[in-house]
Amino acid sequence: MLLNAVDAALARDMAHAMIDGFNRHYRLFRTESARAKHRFETCDWRGQQRAQRERIEFYDLRVRECQRRLEREFKAGDQPMAVWQQAKLNYIGLLVQHKQPELAETFFNSVTTKILHRSYFHNDFIFVRPAISTEYLETDDPGAKPTFRSFYPSIDALHATMAEVLKSYDLRCRFDDIERDAQRVADALRSELGTDRQRPNFQVQVLSNLFYRNKGAYLVGKLINGFREVPFALPLLHRDPGVVYVDAALFGEEDMLLLFSFSRAYFMVDMEIPSGYVQFLRSLMPRKPRAEIYNALGLAKQGKNLFYRDLLWHLRHSTDAFRIAPGIKGMVMLVFDLPSFPYVFKVIKDWFPPPKDTTREQVRAKYQLVKRHDRVGRMADTMEFSLLAFPRSRFDDALIAELEQHAASQLEVSDRDGDGQTEVILGHAYIERRMVPLNLYLQEAFDAGPDDAAANAQLEHVVIEYGNAIKDLVAANIFPGDMLWKNFGVTRHGKVVFYDYDEIEYLTDCNFRQVPAPRNEEDEMSGEVWYSVAKNDVFPETFGPFLLGNPRVREAFMRHHADLLEPGFWQSTKERIQRGEVLDFFPYGAHRRFEFNGGVKGAGELVDPAAAQAETPADRADTSTPTTAEPSE
Numbered sequence: 001m002l003l004n005a006v007d008a009a010l011a012r013d014m015a016h017a018m019i020d021g022f023n024r025h026y027r028l029f030r031t032e033s034a035r036a037k038h039r040f041e042t043c044d045w046r047g048q049q050r051a052q053r054e055r056i057e058f059y060d061l062r063v064r065e066c067q068r069r070l071e072r073e074f075k076a077g078d079q080p081m082a083v084w085q086q087a088k089l090n091y092i093g094l095l096v097q098h099k100q101p102e103l104a105e106t107f108f109n110s111v112t113t114k115i116l117h118r119s120y121f122h123n124d125f126i127f128v129r130p131a132i133s134t135e136y137l138e139t140d141d142p143g144a145k146p147t148f149r150s151f152y153p154s155i156d157a158l159h160a161t162m163a164e165v166l167k168s169y170d171l172r173c174r175f176d177d178i179e180r181d182a183q184r185v186a187d188a189l190r191s192e193l194g195t196d197r198q199r200p201n202f203q204v205q206v207l208s209n210l211f212y213r214n215k216g217a218y219l220v221g222k223l224i225n226g227f228r229e230v231p232f233a234l235p236l237l238h239r240d241p242g243v244v245y246v247d248a249a250l251f252g253e254e255d256m257l258l259l260f261s262f263s264r265a266y267f268m269v270d271m272e273i274p275s276g277y278v279q280f281l282r283s284l285m286p287r288k289p290r291a292e293i294y295n296a297l298g299l300a301k302q303g304k305n306l307f308y309r310d311l312l313w314h315l316r317h318s319t320d321a322f323r324i325a326p327g328i329k330g331m332v333m334l335v336f337d338l339p340s341f342p343y344v345f346k347v348i349k350d351w352f353p354p355p356k357d358t359t360r361e362q363v364r365a366k367y368q369l370v371k372r373h374d375r376v377g378r379m380a381d382t383m384e385f386s387l388l389a390f391p392r393s394r395f396d397d398a399l400i401a402e403l404e405q406h407a408a409s410q411l412e413v414s415d416r417d418g419d420g421q422t423e424v425i426l427g428h429a430y431i432e433r434r435m436v437p438l439n440l441y442l443q444e445a446f447d448a449g450p451d452d453a454a455a456n457a458q459l460e461h462v463v464i465e466y467g468n469a470i471k472d473l474v475a476a477n478i479f480p481g482d483m484l485w486k487n488f489g490v491t492r493h494g495k496v497v498f499y500d501y502d503e504i505e506y507l508t509d510c511n512f513r514q515v516p517a518p519r520n521e522e523d524e525m526s527g528e529v530w531y532s533v534a535k536n537d538v539f540p541e542t543f544g545p546f547l548l549g550n551p552r553v554r555e556a557f558m559r560h561h562a563d564l565l566e567p568g569f570w571q572s573t574k575e576r577i578q579r580g581e582v583l584d585f586f587p588y589g590a591h592r593r594f595e596f597n598g599g600v601k602g603a604g605e606l607v608d609p610a611a612a613q614a615e616t617p618a619d620r621a622d623t624s625t626p627t628t629a630e631p632s633e
């Protein structure tokens with residue numbers, strides 16, 4: 001439809017206002033991410049954590065600002081479809097030379113749906129698929145570093161190249177001993193190559209900016225030898241304030257997946273061309289969806305947008321049915337999944353049976369707390385959706401009955417968009433990665449019987465992991481509240497991760513108490529709690545009966561984690577946090593540290609099985625082993 005001159009100018013101005021809004025957003029996002037370097041250099045750990053938390057809010061603030069401007073200056077909500085269509089076309093024109101076109105498209109969607117959602121439920125104005133390609137995008141700024149850089153060492157002089165690489169980041173810190181670190185990294189790289197001979201195409205490629213998270217900076221790249229590519233990441237830590245060293249060399253897709261896990265805080269990286277970073281990272285982790293990579297880089301809305309596209313695509317190419325998730329049903333959350341898709345969908349129930357004493361708002365606040373908190377590799381990240389629509393034909397009847405019974409307020413079964421298909425529309429839902437519920441995982445080991453060595457090893461491993469998960473959460477100031485096995489899941493890497501957030505509290509808000517001695521025989525024989533209990537009182541000695549009914553589990557647990565049943569452990573951790581200690585949680589075990597094993601991958605596992613399991617050595621070794629996570633103050 002042709003627009004008159006006034007409307008054409010309006011559409012053009014709307015597109016400009018929209019891109020101004022996005023550019024302001026990305027400038028602030030990038031500046032905050034770039035400042036991570038200075039915070040790392042000056043050991044400003046509290047500042048780093050604060051910035052990580054606060055950056056999460058940036059997007060919604062900028063979307064609201066832009067929405068207000070469009071409504072105020074252009075009465076955008078009242079404009080006819082033709083103006084919106086033209087505004088979108090103009091916007092596409094503005095993205096042709098843009099360096100973050102995919103993010104700008106998502107921003108357009110966010111602002112547009114906010115303004116138009118009341119007027120048009122079904123609208124054609126958003127970017128359902130990308131209009132602008134991000135392929136081969138690179139910086140035009142002659143002074144800027146490209147997204148990644150290549151170095152061409154010889155296999156025997158790898159250490160010299162690695163020293164050059166380490167220096168190239170211009171960190172305003174002194175390396176403790178750069179020659180030693182470069183040598184260690186070169187040795188580790190060579191040992192990864194094994195007996196492979198050097199091929200003509202032998203190079204090291206590294207992303208041009210470091211990845212910052214909490215107390216660490218990570219150099220990410222790959223070694224290429226002929227057709228073989230070895231992904232690697234080098235964690236840099238401070239030995240003393242201002243003196244840094246390379247703590248370990250992480251290799252291969254599995255190590256990268258742990259580094260970029262959905263259960264950790266988002267990285268801060270200064271990226272002019274985020275799609276270039278994503279593409280490079282994807283070459284290191286081909287099985288990780290791009291949605292999750294964007295998430296890990298703190299670009300959560302892009303992650304969510306891509307996830308939703310992946311979900312629609314998956315639905316289009318699968319035929320299985322949504323079903324109630326395996327495991328023990330929640331009292332607060334109704335959980336379902338699609339067997340062919342590796343995520344679960346969680347809807348808050350309309351009411352909660354006793355002893356649950358919470359509200360929908362409180363549950364949402366707890367999920368929000370987790371989103372903003374450092375998840376330390378032990379809490380699953382969630383994406384929050386409203387008005388999620390699925391074809392009714394993909395739901396089994398038992399699940400619909402369950403939704404009608406427990407979450408009717410969130411359920412609509414209708415053909416709202418008038419396309420002739422009945423849909424299930426959920427008012428609000430969380431989506432998170434699917435894991436194997438720990439109770440089911442343990443049951444498999446029980447079913448195999450006590451003589452099955454593999455099952456015994458599996459049992460021991462997850463019991464150790466379970467205790468480690470709790471200790472990590474506790475060190476991060478999180479009291480999980482409900483620690484039953486069913487509230488934890490086991491990831492593909494055998495890691496135990498917590499996912500039930502409705503009862504979590506800050507550790508510092510809890511009061512850990514010893515069970516008082518019985519006053520008389522009546523107290524002693526009483527099956528009831530005879531002593532007074534205040535709201536946030538916790539009695540660690542009472543955990544045992546709930547958790548350790550199975551003798552095999554009990555035996556393994558008591559061998560590794562008996563301290564969890566003593567109030568002293570909890571109290572002393574609480575005191576450390578109250579003293580202001582900032583602990584960090586590193587995405588690799590103690591056995592991977594150069595100073596622990598000389599940098600040889602796989603060595604050390606035999607030295608101390610418990611430490612080898614541990615990904616955060618400091619926190620459970622607060623007394624003995626050298627640590628990677630040291631208190632900052």
Ligand SMILES: Nc1ncnc2c1ncn2[C@@H]1O[C@H](COP(=O)(O)OP(=O)(O)OP(=O)(O)O)[C@@H](O)[C@H]1O
Binds near residue numbers: 333
């Ligand atoms: N990420 C996940 N992967 C696999 N299964 C999951 C996941 N999250 C939840 N579940 C399944 O759904 C069940 C209920 O989930 P969740 O613990 O979040 O609900 P809840 O209502 O908060 O539980 P509770 O009654 O213990 O408070 C779990 O016991 C588990 O079986």
